[in-house]
Amino acid sequence: MATVVPVDEFVTDEWYPGFKPALDHAGWVVEPFRTFDKADEERFWFIDFHWPRGLTPMGLIWNEDGYSWGTQLAAESLPLPPGRGITQRIAGTHTYAAAIDVTDEWEIGERARRMMQNLPRFLENFEGTWAERREEVESWWTHLHSVDLRSLELAELGGYLRKARQFHKRAFEIHFEIMYPLLANYVGFYGACTEMGIDPGEIAKFLQGYDTKIMETDRALWDLTRKARGTGLGEVFAAHDATGMRAALSAHGGAASTWLTEFDDFLRVYGYRTEGSCDIALPSWIEDPTPALGMVKTFLLKESDHDFEAALANAVEERETAIDAARSSLSREEQQVFDAGLASCQAANFPWWQDDHNYYIDLRVSLPMRWATQQIAEVVGADASDDTIFLFWPELLQVVDGERKFSEFKGLVHDRKQYFDHWYERRASMPKVLGTIPEAVTDPILIEIFGLNSHFLKAVQAAGDDSDVKTLSGVAAARGTARGIARVLSNADELHRVQPGEILVCESTSPNWTPAFAKIAACVCDGGGTLSHAAIVGREYGVPTVTAVGLATVVISDGDEVEVDGTNGTVTVFKRADRPDEVPA
Amino acid sequence: MTLVLDLADLSPDTATAVGGAKIGRLVEMRAAGTVVPGGFVLGVEAYRTHFRASGLDEQIAGILRSLPATPTDRQLTAASEELVGAIREVAVTSELCDAVAQRYADLCERRRDEALLVAVRSSATGEDGAQSSFAGIFESYLGISGAAEVIDAARDCWASLFGPRALRYRLERGTSHQDMPMAVGVLELVHARASGVAFSVHPVSGKSDRIVVEGSWGWGEAVVQGLVTPDRGEVGKSDLRPLRYTVATKKVISDYDPASRRVTEREMPAELQETRVLDDEELQAIADTVRRVERHYGHAVDVEWVLSQDRKPGGPVHVVQSRPVTVEGNAGQPAAWNSASFALKYAFQASR
Numbered sequence: 001m002a003t004v005v006p007v008d009e010f011v012t013d014e015w016y017p018g019f020k021p022a023l024d025h026a027g028w029v030v031e032p033f034r035t036f037d038k039a040d041e042e043r044f045w046f047i048d049f050h051w052p053r054g055l056t057p058m059g060l061i062w063n064e065d066g067y068s069w070g071t072q073l074a075a076e077s078l079p080l081p082p083g084r085g086i087t088q089r090i091a092g093t094h095t096y097a098a099a100i101d102v103t104d105e106w107e108i109g110e111r112a113r114r115m116m117q118n119l120p121r122f123l124e125n126f127e128g129t130w131a132e133r134r135e136e137v138e139s140w141w142t143h144l145h146s147v148d149l150r151s152l153e154l155a156e157l158g159g160y161l162r163k164a165r166q167f168h169k170r171a172f173e174i175h176f177e178i179m180y181p182l183l184a185n186y187v188g189f190y191g192a193c194t195e196m197g198i199d200p201g202e203i204a205k206f207l208q209g210y211d212t213k214i215m216e217t218d219r220a221l222w223d224l225t226r227k228a229r230g231t232g233l234g235e236v237f238a239a240h241d242a243t244g245m246r247a248a249l250s251a252h253g254g255a256a257s258t259w260l261t262e263f264d265d266f267l268r269v270y271g272y273r274t275e276g277s278c279d280i281a282l283p284s285w286i287e288d289p290t291p292a293l294g295m296v297k298t299f300l301l302k303e304s305d306h307d308f309e310a311a312l313a314n315a316v317e318e319r320e321t322a323i324d325a326a327r328s329s330l331s332r333e334e335q336q337v338f339d340a341g342l343a344s345c346q347a348a349n350f351p352w353w354q355d356d357h358n359y360y361i362d363l364r365v366s367l368p369m370r371w372a373t374q375q376i377a378e379v380v381g382a383d384a385s386d387d388t389i390f391l392f393w394p395e396l397l398q399v400v401d402g403e404r405k406f407s408e409f410k411g412l413v414h415d416r417k418q419y420f421d422h423w424y425e426r427r428a429s430m431p432k433v434l435g436t437i438p439e440a441v442t443d444p445i446l447i448e449i450f451g452l453n454s455h456f457l458k459a460v461q462a463a464g465d466d467s468d469v470k471t472l473s474g475v476a477a478a479r480g481t482a483r484g485i486a487r488v489l490s491n492a493d494e495l496h497r498v499q500p501g502e503i504l505v506c507e508s509t510s511p512n513w514t515p516a517f518a519k520i521a522a523c524v525c526d527g528g529g530t531l532s533h534a535a536i537v538g539r540e541y542g543v544p545t546v547t548a549v550g551l552a553t554v555v556i557s558d559g560d561e562v563e564v565d566g567t568n569g570t571v572t573v574f575k576r577a578d579r580p581d582e583v584p585a
Numbered sequence: 586m587t588l589v590l591d592l593a594d595l596s597p598d599t600a601t602a603v604g605g606a607k608i609g610r611l612v613e614m615r616a617a618g619t620v621v622p623g624g625f626v627l628g629v630e631a632y633r634t635h636f637r638a639s640g641l642d643e644q645i646a647g648i649l650r651s652l653p654a655t656p657t658d659r660q661l662t663a664a665s666e667e668l669v670g671a672i673r674e675v676a677v678t679s680e681l682c683d684a685v686a687q688r689y690a691d692l693c694e695r696r697r698d699e700a701l702l703v704a705v706r707s708s709a710t711g712e713d714g715a716q717s718s719f720a721g722i723f724e725s726y727l728g729i730s731g732a733a734e735v736i737d738a739a740r741d742c743w744a745s746l747f748g749p750r751a752l753r754y755r756l757e758r759g760t761s762h763q764d765m766p767m768a769v770g771v772l773e774l775v776h777a778r779a780s781g782v783a784f785s786v787h788p789v790s791g792k793s794d795r796i797v798v799e800g801s802w803g804w805g806e807a808v809v810q811g812l813v814t815p816d817r818g819e820v821g822k823s824d825l826r827p828l829r830y831t832v833a834t835k836k837v838i839s840d841y842d843p844a845s846r847r848v849t850e851r852e853m854p855a856e857l858q859e860t861r862v863l864d865d866e867e868l869q870a871i872a873d874t875v876r877r878v879e880r881h882y883g884h885a886v887d888v889e890w891v892l893s894q895d896r897k898p899g900g901p902v903h904v905v906q907s908r909p910v911t912v913e914g915n916a917g918q919p920a921a922w923n924s925a926s927f928a929l930k931y932a933f934q935a936s937r
Binding site: 115117187329334338 | 792794795821822823824826828829918919920921922923924925926927928929930931932933
């Protein structure tokens with residue numbers, strides 16, 4: 001008997017108050033984004049970890065440009081033999097995603113035949129292709145960044161907004177055009193390695209230790225920390241909250257002023273990133289540097305600086321040792337297969353790209369649209385700068401095109417903000433999955449990135465009898481063992497709560513969580529495979545990490561004492577924070 | 586003396602016809618440059634002559650005729666006991682006894698050991714063929730000494746042609762014992778430090794790029810009969826590079842027991858249970874030997890090997906038996922790297 005989680009509570013034809021979409025306001029390739037209906041219960045849906053707060057009406061654009069356009073176009077183009085990409089349903093403000101399966105056997109075979117032709121071609125040209133795409137993204141970015149929005153009339157802002165959206169959509173075409181083939185190649189290599197008897201826990205190590213743009217940012221942040229420590233600013237950081245830090249440093253003057261100048265230089269290079277993936281509702285560090293200042297504040301709590309050079313050297317040494325050890329157990333014929341597969345994966349390195357691309361795409365592509373909506377809010381006299389992101393795309397176009405007055409939407413904006421808050425509160429208690437839980441899924445993004453592997457599927461099938469769970473299991477994502485106090489976070493805003501040596505427990509991490517890995521002792525995620533962000537960063541930073549635990553954020557409470565075994569993929573809950581009299585196991 | 590022949594006098598072309606499958610293969614392997622134990626064989630003709638002249642042929646035919654077409658296990662066992670009893674009651678002619686005694690004395694003299702220990706091994710024709718594997722059905726006796734014991738052991742080997750399993754096997758295949766006359770090999774017993782089995786392909790996956798070696802301390806009977814979990818090593822076939830090695834906990838050893846004057850099984854001495862049996866040089870020497878045997882036959886083989894107690898690095902590996910190997914998988918050589926086919930196999934299947 002298949003396990004079915006009913007969708008009834010989310011079946012509605014309305015999105016936010018006052019909006020019933022027509023299907024023609026955003027392009028899709030195979031299947032558009034919409035609300036749940038009862039028939040959706042036959043499919044398998046999982047809650048998307050990217051937006052733990054929920055999405056505003058404008059934020060839902062990502063579902064259109066990323067999933068309905070980007071993944072579906074890429075899956076059709078490669079093509080993926082068994083799947084047409086990812087589709088989604090909205091439950092309030094939250095997104096559930098599902099794979100679109102190809103069911104006809106002949107068609108799967110025909111798609112396989114085309115993939116066999118296209119994939120090697122793509123991989124051979126990867127370096128050049130990624131360089132060209134990066135250049136294209138940079139070119140769009142430079143152009144959009146150069147425009148002084150304050151000089152634009154409302155209609156011109158509409159033109160800018162449309163262009164910013166075009167950039168957004170194009171960026172996600174590129175994102176998935178690259179991601180599917182790279183991932184398919186990696187998973188193929190992974191399979192070849194396991195077939196040759198290589199320990200699966202070793203395989204990701206073969207591709208680690210290559211510097212990315214994201215690591216460059218983290219290094220710069222630590223340079224600033226070192227300077228703050230060196231110039232005796234530790235006390236200023238310790239005495240103030242991250243939100244008031246800039247003011248406090250300004251008031252302090254002297255070395256603090258010098259430091260702020262350097263901090264601003266840092267922001268000009270690395271500050272165009274949001275505290276979360278692809279969400280127009282999120283400010284960049286330029287707009288609000290609190291997260292970056294908060295990071296420096298908690299970094300200063302550590303006794304010593306994170307030694308990036310040593311960590312990278314370790315990662316490289318571990319990589320070379322792992323490769324040598326694996327090769328030595330292979331026959332000469334197998335070594336030829338291994339060497340060719342490894343060379344292919346090193347030239348088109350998925351784990352590396354999976355971190356690197358976030359700098360170019362995920363962390364900044366929504367910013368031009370955000371600037372436009374804020375300037376439009378200014379021009380139309382909205383009460384708050386974020387009022388305009390509570391309009392849906394077609395509504396905001398009506399405003400910039402002069403078809404409707406913004407004032408007509410004021411009541412709706414108020415209702416929609418309440419609606420957002422209501423669903424924000426509901427997030428923690430929402431089902432992790434909906435519909436019919438399958439034995440297995442076929443889309444490699446769902447398996448390797450979202451962690452919808454057999455561990456996860458078993459865990460969610462067993463949900464309900466977790467009352468006395470002491471040991472949880474998941475994917476052994478980064479090796480090592482650590483014990484400490486659990487910090488169960490629902491989004492990156494709360495990262496400043498994490499103290500050095502604590503254990504991060506969350507649905508999943510994304511690049512804006514990366515700096516925290518320099519201070520945490522271990523990481524546990526509900527979702528994520530061996531190639532999820534947490535797994536990759538956990539390995540680079542040497543932080544024991546277990547992913548695809550399924551219900552970690554439900555079973556583990558903030559303050560619990562837990563032990564994370566990243567080598568064997570287990571998490572043991574020793575002492576419950578809410579039951580202090582319980583004897584440690 | 587055509588009834589009992591020295592192995593050294595047999596030609597690879599006729600050895601199987603004269604001395605049965607097992608002895609035939611030893612002669613073939615020796616001709617191909619493999620080190621095999623020396624000895625002699627009571628040939629197929631010795632068996633035929635003994636059974637015909639003594640009247641055992643008619644007696645056996647009578648007992649088998651009285652068996653129903655599909656006998657019960659009990660009927661089969663009773664018939665087997667009657668057959669074996671009849672064979673053991675008939676004395677061997679003095680002519681054959683003298684011939685065996687002479688060959689045994691020659692062997693002792695060559696090895697400068699007047700009570701030389703030997704292995705007496707069944708070597709039926711038609712045995713160990715690729716199609717009908719009689720592996721383990723016919724008897725072997727290790728640690729025999731003296732001509733009289735050799736004769737007794739040889740007669741027991743003949744009798745094992747009529748054990749219950751052999752009878753059942755032939756009934757199921759509709760063949761007769763007449764089609765598989767039994768020669769008996771008498772081979773010097775290599776004083777084994779370690780012994781075991783090796784396969785020229787991976788016996789489960791069928792990977793043909795490696796040689797798999799299983800071994801334990803002492804003689805190989807405990808390994809062959811599955812009484813001990815042996816150490817297991819893998820060696821690359823093309824470059825003889827050791828690939829992996831697993832040390833097993835070995836609880837049983839086949840060892841020479843002076844009291845019963847046989848190689849028998851006993852508990853492995855504690856200090857040897859967890860000790861690695863083969864070093865890299867030994868693994869490579871065994872693999873090299875197996876590779877030579879496989880090349881000689883042109884098909885995959887398994888080989889029973891022995892490292893003698895006085896073997897030094899670079900010294901020979903003794904082969905006491907080899908057979909065509911039966912493999913479950915058909916992995917063969919690894920498929921060359923191809924991004925798309927590996928992606929198809931692993932990235933787009935629901936198997937993980």
